[in-house]
Amino acid sequence: MKAKKVLVSAAAGVGLGTLLLPGAALAETIVSPATTPVGGTVVLTATTCNPKSGDAIFRVTGPDRDINVRSTTAAAGGGLSAELFTAGFTLGTYTVTATCGDGSAAGTATFTVTPIGGAPAGGRDAGGGAGSLAAGIALLSSAAGGAVILARRKRHAAMAAAAR
Amino acid sequence: MSRNRPSWAARIVALLGAAGLGLVTSVVAAPPAPPRPAGAPVGARPAPALPPLPRAEPVTVRAPAIGLDAPLVPVGADARGRLEVPSLDRPAIAGWYRHGPSPGEHGNAVLVGHVDTTAGPAVFFDLGRLRAGDTVRVERADGRVAAFAVDGVTAYPKDRFPSDLVYGPNPAAGLRLITCGGRFDPDRRSYVDNVVVFATRVA
Numbered sequence: 001m002k003a004k005k006v007l008v009s010a011a012a013g014v015g016l017g018t019l020l021l022p023g024a025a026l027a028e029t030i031v032s033p034a035t036t037p038v039g040g041t042v043v044l045t046a047t048t049c050n051p052k053s054g055d056a057i058f059r060v061t062g063p064d065r066d067i068n069v070r071s072t073t074a075a076a077g078g079g080l081s082a083e084l085f086t087a088g089f090t091l092g093t094y095t096v097t098a099t100c101g102d103g104s105a106a107g108t109a110t111f112t113v114t115p116i117g118g119a120p121a122g123g124r125d126a127g128g129g130a131g132s133l134a135a136g137i138a139l140l141s142s143a144a145g146g147a148v149i150l151a152r153r154k155r156h157a158a159m160a161a162a163a164r
Numbered sequence: 165m166s167r168n169r170p171s172w173a174a175r176i177v178a179l180l181g182a183a184g185l186g187l188v189t190s191v192v193a194a195p196p197a198p199p200r201p202a203g204a205p206v207g208a209r210p211a212p213a214l215p216p217l218p219r220a221e222p223v224t225v226r227a228p229a230i231g232l233d234a235p236l237v238p239v240g241a242d243a244r245g246r247l248e249v250p251s252l253d254r255p256a257i258a259g260w261y262r263h264g265p266s267p268g269e270h271g272n273a274v275l276v277g278h279v280d281t282t283a284g285p286a287v288f289f290d291l292g293r294l295r296a297g298d299t300v301r302v303e304r305a306d307g308r309v310a311a312f313a314v315d316g317v318t319a320y321p322k323d324r325f326p327s328d329l330v331y332g333p334n335p336a337a338g339l340r341l342i343t344c345g346g347r348f349d350p351d352r353r354s355y356v357d358n359v360v361v362f363a364t365r366v367a
Contacts, residue, residue, distance in 0.1 A: 035332045038245045063263070091241055091263035114331040115247040115261075118322035118358035121288065122344035123252050123281030139184030146177035 029058070029098040029107040037116040039087045044069065046098035046106035047079035054101025056080040062094030062113075079106075089113045198279045198345050199292035201317035201359055211336035211364050217268030220306040222260050225275055225341075229298040230290040236302075238262035239276065247342070249276050255286035264331060267302035268310035268365060272338040274330060275302075279344040279355065288343035291359050292317060300339060300363050312339045312363035319345050319357040330360060337365035 030045045049056040049071070056071040056079075071080035080100075091113050098106035226233045239248035239259030250257045258277035265271035277288035294300075298314040320326055330340045339361075346357030 033328070035328045037327060038241070110333070112331055112333070114327045115241045116245040118320070118325035119247040119249055119276050119342045119344070120354065121249045121276055121278050121342060121358070122348070122355040123255060123278045123283075123286055135184075137184065139180050141184075143177050143181030143184055146173065146180065150171075150174055150177060 027098075027105055027107040029096055029109040031096055031109045031111040034110070035112045035114055036086055038089055038091060038113050039085075039116070040113075042084050042086065042111050043081055044071075044084055044096055044098070044109075045075045045077075045079055045081045046071070046100060047075065047077065049080045049098070049100035049104075049106050050102070051080055056082075056101060056106060057099045058082055058084075059097045059099070060084065060094055061097075062090070063092040064090040065094065086113050091115060196280075196285065197348075198285070198289050198343075198359075200345070201292045201319050202295060212366055214337065214365060214367070216270045216337055217266075217304070217308055217310060218306070219266045219269055220304040220308065221262075222267045222273070222275075222302045222304050222310075224303045225258055226301045226303075227294060227298065229295070230293050232287070232290065234258045234277065234287045236260045236275065247274075247276055249278060252278065252281050255281045255283070258287050261331075265337075267304065267312075267339055268308065268337050270335060270337055272331060272334050272340050273302070274340045274342065276342045279359075288341065288359075291341055291343050291361055292319075292345055294361055299366075300341070300361070302339065310337065310339075310365055311367040312337075313366045315362040315364055317359065317361045319359050321346075321356060322354075322358055325358055326360070329362070339363040339365070 026048070028047045030047060032043050032045070036042050044058045046056045046058070051074045058069040058071070060067050060069060069082045069084055071082045073081050075081040093110055093112045095108060095110050097108045100106050221238065222236045224233065224235055234256060236258050237250055237260070239250065240262055242248055247261065248259060250259045255278050258275050260266070261274035261276065265273050267273040278286035279289050279291075280286050294314050294317050296314055296316055300312045300314065302310045302312070304310065330342070341361040341363070343359050344355035344357070345359035346355055348354075349356050
């Protein structure tokens with residue numbers, strides 16, 4: 001009976017400790033948005049880094065990058081943030097690994113750089129029709145002009161023949 | 165007698181007129197419009213517990229319900245950052261977006277193809293006729309075949325393209341097929357929408 005009491009107390013103590021211990025918070029890095037068209041901006045946030053410990057470093061690795069980005073602002077919800085511009089990035093998925101100013105790991109996250117907008121997948125976009133239309137109108141105009149000239153000539157010839 | 169015959173000048177005028185009329189008619193005559201998607205809400209089906217396939221280039225895509233059977237080539241993005249589409253000279257070929265997952269890997273594999281050309285329907289003309297439950301099979305260079313079931317088909321205005329749903333993360337193996345659709349805007353010489361097929365791997 002006594003042993004059972006001790007066991008229950010120990011379990012309750014561990015549970016309470018887990019809830020209350022600040023250091024037990026999970027290290028987390030967030031990238032928002034998780035998908036951006038190339039040239040867009042993403043915000044990197046290490047939610048568990050204490051600004052008083054110094055800047056966080058975000059290591060960004062992917063298809064053509066291995067760069068470190070230093071945090072520039074304290075995040076509104078806690079932690080540290082940096083903005084990352086993706087102009088010139090190769091399309092694909094990138095991994096962000098954050099380290100707090102005190103050297104502690106602050107988790108990882110991924111984001112994807114995508115093409116811009118939808119797909120130009122209609123063949124009529126090519127503009128070949130515009131050229132054909134212009135050529136057709138030009139030919140019709142020439143034909144109409146020629147027909148008018150021929151009709152005038154014919155009329156003049158008929159008038160000259162009648163005058164004789 | 166010779167007066168009743170049309171002169172060489174009249175013949176040339178007639179020839180010019182016929183050629184011009186032919187060209188104008190060929191452009192103005194409305195080509196067949198691509199089928200519209202059913203517009204049913206897209207809900208990803210619960211993905212069966214399948215181990216992901218390793219990365220391998222896809223080589224063909226088949227969708228028996230619409231008679232689609234097309235070779236695939238890798239594509240990326242053009243200089244403006246827009247998704248590349250295979251050359252219009254080869255309208256029966258579709259593209260696989262090589263910066264994303266391959267079909268069968270976790271994540272969304274993206275295939276893209278033209279809906280039409282100036283000569284008529286192209287490889288993805290009938291995508292809008294696909295319905296939820298239809299099968300799409302992708303044969304890969306490693307000899308494996310990834311089979312997908314269609315979750316839904318939806319048209320989106322090009323300026324509100326759902327990049328997250330198409331390229332974003334997916335814990336399962338997804339497939340996205342993209343083409344043009346909706347109304348053709350003659351001023352911009354472009355379709356106003358993109359048609360997107362959403363599918364999940366089932367075998």
